[in-house]
Amino acid sequence: MASRWVVGFNGARDQYQVPLALYEIDGLCAFVTDLAFPSWFKKLPVVGNFLARRCLPPGMFFKTHICWRALIYQINHYLKVSKRRGQLLKQVDRAISIKCKAIALRHSANLFMYSYYTSDAFSGGNGLKKVMFQVHPLGGLVSELLRRDYEKYTQYIGWYEEEDENKLGDADVSFLSQEWQSADFIVCASEFTKRTLVYEGCSPDKVSVVPYGLAASVGHIECRINVSDGGKCRFLFVGQGVQRKGLHHLLISWRSMSESFLDKSELIIVSRRLDPKMAELANECEVSIISGVSDQGLQQLYLDSDVFILPSLVEGFGLVLLEALSYGCFLISTNNTGLQDMRLTEDSYICFDAGSISQLMGALNSTYSKFSAGLIHPHSIAKNVLKNQAVHFRKSIQSVMRGYEG
Numbered sequence: 001m002a003s004r005w006v007v008g009f010n011g012a013r014d015q016y017q018v019p020l021a022l023y024e025i026d027g028l029c030a031f032v033t034d035l036a037f038p039s040w041f042k043k044l045p046v047v048g049n050f051l052a053r054r055c056l057p058p059g060m061f062f063k064t065h066i067c068w069r070a071l072i073y074q075i076n077h078y079l080k081v082s083k084r085r086g087q088l089l090k091q092v093d094r095a096i097s098i099k100c101k102a103i104a105l106r107h108s109a110n111l112f113m114y115s116y117y118t119s120d121a122f123s124g125g126n127g128l129k130k131v132m133f134q135v136h137p138l139g140g141l142v143s144e145l146l147r148r149d150y151e152k153y154t155q156y157i158g159w160y161e162e163e164d165e166n167k168l169g170d171a172d173v174s175f176l177s178q179e180w181q182s183a184d185f186i187v188c189a190s191e192f193t194k195r196t197l198v199y200e201g202c203s204p205d206k207v208s209v210v211p212y213g214l215a216a217s218v219g220h221i222e223c224r225i226n227v228s229d230g231g232k233c234r235f236l237f238v239g240q241g242v243q244r245k246g247l248h249h250l251l252i253s254w255r256s257m258s259e260s261f262l263d264k265s266e267l268i269i270v271s272r273r274l275d276p277k278m279a280e281l282a283n284e285c286e287v288s289i290i291s292g293v294s295d296q297g298l299q300q301l302y303l304d305s306d307v308f309i310l311p312s313l314v315e316g317f318g319l320v321l322l323e324a325l326s327y328g329c330f331l332i333s334t335n336n337t338g339l340q341d342m343r344l345t346e347d348s349y350i351c352f353d354a355g356s357i358s359q360l361m362g363a364l365n366s367t368y369s370k371f372s373a374g375l376i377h378p379h380s381i382a383k384n385v386l387k388n389q390a391v392h393f394r395k396s397i398q399s400v401m402r403g404y405e406g
Helices: 013-024 039-043 068-079 085-107 139-152 176-182 191-199 247-255 259-263 276-285 295-304 319-326 357-372 378-387 390-405
Strands: 005-008 028-033 064-066 110-114 130-134 185-188 207-209 233-238 265-270 288-290 307-310 330-334 349-352
Touching: 005 013, 005 085, 013 028, 013 110, 013 390, 028 085, 068 085, 085 110, 130 176, 139 191, 185 191, 185 390, 191 207, 207 390, 233 295, 233 319, 233 357, 247 265, 247 276, 247 357, 259 265, 259 357, 265 295, 276 288, 295 319, 307 319, 319 330, 319 378, 330 357, 349 357
Parallel strands: 005 028, 005 110, 028 064, 110 130, 130 185, 185 207, 233 265, 233 307, 265 288, 307 330, 330 349
Antiparallel strands: none
């Protein structure tokens, strides 16, 4: 690879797959973050899940720079030293951005920054190449989608998210809608995220879509209950019960389904954060609500379910779709997720237009008919994950970067 790149973000975003992709082809100059450990650290008996997630892939630790200023801000955030937590997180991002730029200038490297972390790194005419990974869909189109939906379904939405579109806690993050303008090239994980960039005025030629992959393989599919046992068709939703996830669309659709469908189907909602109006609607629909579940408990829910539903209005990708797929769940989701960007066989999913109640009801009926006819095959569905693994994401990142550099 012709160039070397400095990558920066806090936490364990995307399980470090972007810096690892560059590291694998000797294209990583440095990775800047708030806290990370070498791979062997997770083997220590005192290491919990939180610290284990911060363990880097083998070898990459020697390319890693800890931003101590960002770490101090993070500690203050977690200890709630300041009530202005949004401002602390913004300071974390800025500290990492500044350090990335300093390292790039010192080593004559270029910048591959995640969105939220470009403000200082991309500033100034310093001759550095500037690539950005756009994590979330951008505000203009998102705000329009949420506003139209709220006007239509006001009675089912208690938390109108468009009002908070430019807020991160108490920090103004309206600058995010201009971030892309300072980048030479942009990578994102879904066509929907790309669509929000184009809506803001970004040229389509400036953006490449690289769908995420799952780090894990098939999820213990051998433990799955046989779905052709004549029992009920089990539908599962996992995520925040808020407007952008489209849970109200699912509940409205479920309430409108025929009696014969409802007699032979069940819906489980797993959500730690549930809009109170949607909770009321869920109770009217007599569906099961689980507010908290362990990792092991969630795995069992995947194995016990036949269909996974993510009816999102706004979704950067939806890794939960790949997780459900690995357990053999048939997928129902919208064209505002990464579903259509995944490499899937036609017998494993249904995609419908976001916000369409009629199409969602049609998807529910069609899927139930497949289930009743014994046409949902979990073991076959789960094999789709083999074409959607993290290694494919990394190879696509490598290919895109080679293409960008010509």
